[in-house]
Amino acid sequence: MKGKQIMFIGDSVSINQCESLVCFLHSAVPQSQITQQTTGSITNYTFQDYGVSVIVFHTLFLVDIEEEKIGRVLKLDSLKDGEIWKNMDVLVFNTWLWWYRRGPKQPWDYIQVGGKIIKDMDRMAAFKMGLTTWANWVNAEVNTTRTQVLFQGVSPSHYNGSGWDHPEVTNCSRETQPISGSTYPGGLPQAAYVVMDELKKITKPVHLLNITTLSQLRKDAHPSSYNGFKGMDCTHWCIAGLPDTWNELLYAAITN
Numbered sequence: 001m002k003g004k005q006i007m008f009i010g011d012s013v014s015i016n017q018c019e020s021l022v023c024f025l026h027s028a029v030p031q032s033q034i035t036q037q038t039t040g041s042i043t044n045y046t047f048q049d050y051g052v053s054v055i056v057f058h059t060l061f062l063v064d065i066e067e068e069k070i071g072r073v074l075k076l077d078s079l080k081d082g083e084i085w086k087n088m089d090v091l092v093f094n095t096w097l098w099w100y101r102r103g104p105k106q107p108w109d110y111i112q113v114g115g116k117i118i119k120d121m122d123r124m125a126a127f128k129m130g131l132t133t134w135a136n137w138v139n140a141e142v143n144t145t146r147t148q149v150l151f152q153g154v155s156p157s158h159y160n161g162s163g164w165d166h167p168e169v170t171n172c173s174r175e176t177q178p179i180s181g182s183t184y185p186g187g188l189p190q191a192a193y194v195v196m197d198e199l200k201k202i203t204k205p206v207h208l209l210n211i212t213t214l215s216q217l218r219k220d221a222h223p224s225s226y227n228g229f230k231g232m233d234c235t236h237w238c239i240a241g242l243p244d245t246w247n248e249l250l251y252a253a254i255t256n
């Protein structure tokens with residue numbers, strides 16, 4: 001990993017994994033100085049003695065949201081930030097969490113597809129189109145001899161106990177045990193199939209960090225009410241927990 005720049009690109013789950021990797025590396029080399037710098041949507045942690053930078057680029061959809069006269073427009077065909085991303089050694093992409101947000105939590109007012117501006121559309125179809133734009137960008141723009149590309153599979157949340165045969169459960173507050181065995185009763189979420197389909201369209205080597213099922217089994221691994229803010233967090237993961245496992249898989253993939 002020496003001299004490498006690793007960039008996580010995505011929503012707060014990417015920040016979660018990035019923080020976990022920084023802690024993980026710090027515990028391996030506790031004496032090494034780390035500098036942290038934040039500029040706009042980019043936070044960069046550099047391990048001075050090793051020339052290793054772990055960077056997180058915060059973006060909710062990978063594709064662009066632009067402020068226009070009519071309001072904020074989610075542009076499913078446009079991916080301008082790629083110009084920054086393609087200079088890195090390792091890229092770890094993720095997007096899913098925000099595609100179904102509505103009301104005040106929806107960070108756009110319109111969707112643009114091709115030349116058309118619309119008020120809304122089927123969200124799974126929008127997710128698929130956004131990923132297609134990303135896949136086309138990888139095919140056209142990324143030099144995969146220089147830059148390794150990974151996609152972090154869908155990170156599951158645990159607000160619906162139907163997934164583990166407890167339909168009465170509506171959050172993870174009382175979950176203290178993983179699901180035993182290696183099969184999640186609820187199966188893979190539909191979004192995971194969309195991700196796998198989109199990755200097949202990429203002709204260049206792209207590695208799927210296939211973390212969905214192993215994370216579905218860990219209903220006990222969320223911050224729940226111990227998250228430092230109000231409410232119940234069954235979406236993110238405790239640092240020094242499950243994301244360390246993701247990072248072990250990441251490490252295996254990038255040193256192979």
Ligand SMILES: *[C@@H]1O[C@H](CO)[C@@H](O)[C@H](O)[C@H]1NC(C)=O
Pocket residue numbers: 143144145146
């Ligand atoms: C891709 O990167 C490799 C390794 O750095 C380099 O040798 C090659 O010229 C690059 N290809 C293009 C098309 O830039």
Ligand SMILES: *[C@@H]1O[C@H](CO)[C@@H](O)[C@H](O)[C@H]1NC(C)=O
Pocket residue numbers: 160161162163
């Ligand atoms: C929980 O999941 C089940 C099975 O997928 C679904 O029928 C139900 O509507 C979901 N409940 C909520 C509150 O979303």
Ligand SMILES: *[C@@H]1O[C@H](CO)[C@@H](O)[C@H](O)[C@H]1NC(C)=O
Pocket residue numbers: 169170171172173174231232
């Ligand atoms: C979480 O679920 C418990 C029961 O399992 C319930 O008592 C509590 O109200 C729920 N909390 C939230 C914030 O939904």
Ligand SMILES: *[C@@H]1O[C@H](CO)[C@@H](O)[C@H](O)[C@H]1NC(C)=O
Pocket residue numbers: 196208210213
């Ligand atoms: C990812 O893992 C799941 C569960 O083990 C499996 O069903 C799926 O085929 C895997 N996907 C790929 C692309 O390997």
